[in-house]
Amino acid sequence: MHTGFLLLTLGLAWLIRARATGAGTDWRDRWHAALQSFVLPPLLLIMTAIATLCMGTQGQMIGIPVGWIGYSVAIAFLGWAALSLVWFAVQAGRTLRQLPIQESVTVYGRLGYVVELPTLFAAQIGLWTSRLVVSRHLLDTLSPEQTEAVLHHEDAHAHYRDPFWFFWLGWIRHLTHWLPQTEALWQELLLLRELRADQWAAQQVDPLVLAEALLAVVSAPAIALPDYGAAFGAIAPSQLLEERVNALLSSPPSGSCALSAQSWLWLLWALLPLALTGLHS
Incomplete structure (x- = not known):
């Protein structure tokens, strides 16, 4: 039985x-x-x-x-x-230990870590209590307004504790990769995670500035990072990037991704x- x-x-x-x-x-x-x-x-x-x-x-x-x-x-x-x-x-x-993370510093009023990487990089690293990690190249390349927009996006990931929840979702993806539509649903969840963080940031800064920062970051060489790391440029495929940009430049989406009981x-x-x-x- x-x-x-x-x-x-x-x-x-x-x-x-x-x-x-x-x-x-x-x-x-x-x-x-x-x-x-x-x-x-x-x-x-x-x-x-x-x-x-x-x-x-x-x-x-x-x-x-x-x-x-x-x-x-x-x-x-x-x-x-x-x-x-x-x-x-x-x-x-x-993978996370390979990042050259040094002592913590204050980044635009936030406690975080600056890493010496030759690319535009910003992410939340950790699980329940995540850490902001940005590259010095990003701080030196983007304008202050664009940098602030990126950091507000990362604030959203910390608020929703995306690294923690997507660690477990990533394990489920690994465990049941043989079930139908696992990868399609995973990509949908990643996209919605980034759209939610974009929406959060767009309430704090000009959405156009955030879209400009997004285009700049995704055009730079990518850093290998677990998907639950919630990097700003996590969604790289052109059609998904286009959806993020269109969502920022159009009217705010109706409804919220917050889950009720x-x-x-x-x-x-x-x-x-x-x-x-x-x-x-």
């Missing part, structure tokens, strides 16, 4: 991803739809594996005996998930496998 339980959940996870579609132009709808389609299938798989582990290899489920095969698959999947999390964290830490109700579906353990006897 464990094997059938796991296969049923796998089919449901595959179906949710395969049926994921765009949610129009409304920010709230796009953000919620992308997040739900990206996160719910992996959570269902993880919770089903945990539920299988809790039920063990003895007894029955709705009258059907359970056994070792599904139980072993659940252990293997959870072990793979744990090992991939460790590998992902180690790789991310190794009601928008998390779909997470209850991820707990359904745990509730089904009550059928085990």
Whole structure:
């Protein structure tokens, strides 16, 4: 029965991803739809594996005996998930340590770090409590107004704790890269993250100045950085860059990407496998 339980959940996870579609132009709808389609299938798989582990290899489920095969698959999947999390964290830490970060300084009234890099670079580095990191080349090249616009953009990433949340989303991407539309949904979430930060900054500075700074930064050589690092020029493909610029130069988008408590109700579906353990006897 464990094997059938796991296969049923796998089919449901595959179906949710395969049926994921765009949610129009409304920010709230796009953000919620992308997040739900990206996160719910992996959570269902993880919770089903945990539920299988809790039920063990003895007894029955709705009258059907359970056994070792599904139980072993659940252990293997959870072990793979744990090992991939460790590998992902180690790789991310190794990449961040390669940045020549020195002592902290005050950057336009913000505590941050200036790195000696021959490119225009600004990012939030860290997890729950992130650090502002900018290159000296950016400070020397952009005008004060453009630099201030870039820093307001990075302030938004710190406010929403994007590095922390996108670390976990990045792990989910790595763990379930074999599910349909994983990469498409990931790119959508990255784009919405940057659009949200752009909108935040545009409320503090001239949107045209922010757009000019964006074009300058993305035209410079890129620095390899984990996607959760929330770099200012993170979205490089031309069509995504065009969407960011158009959003800045047009009227502010309606709605907010902030998630209300009601928008998390779909997470209850991820707990359904745990509730089904009550059928085990």
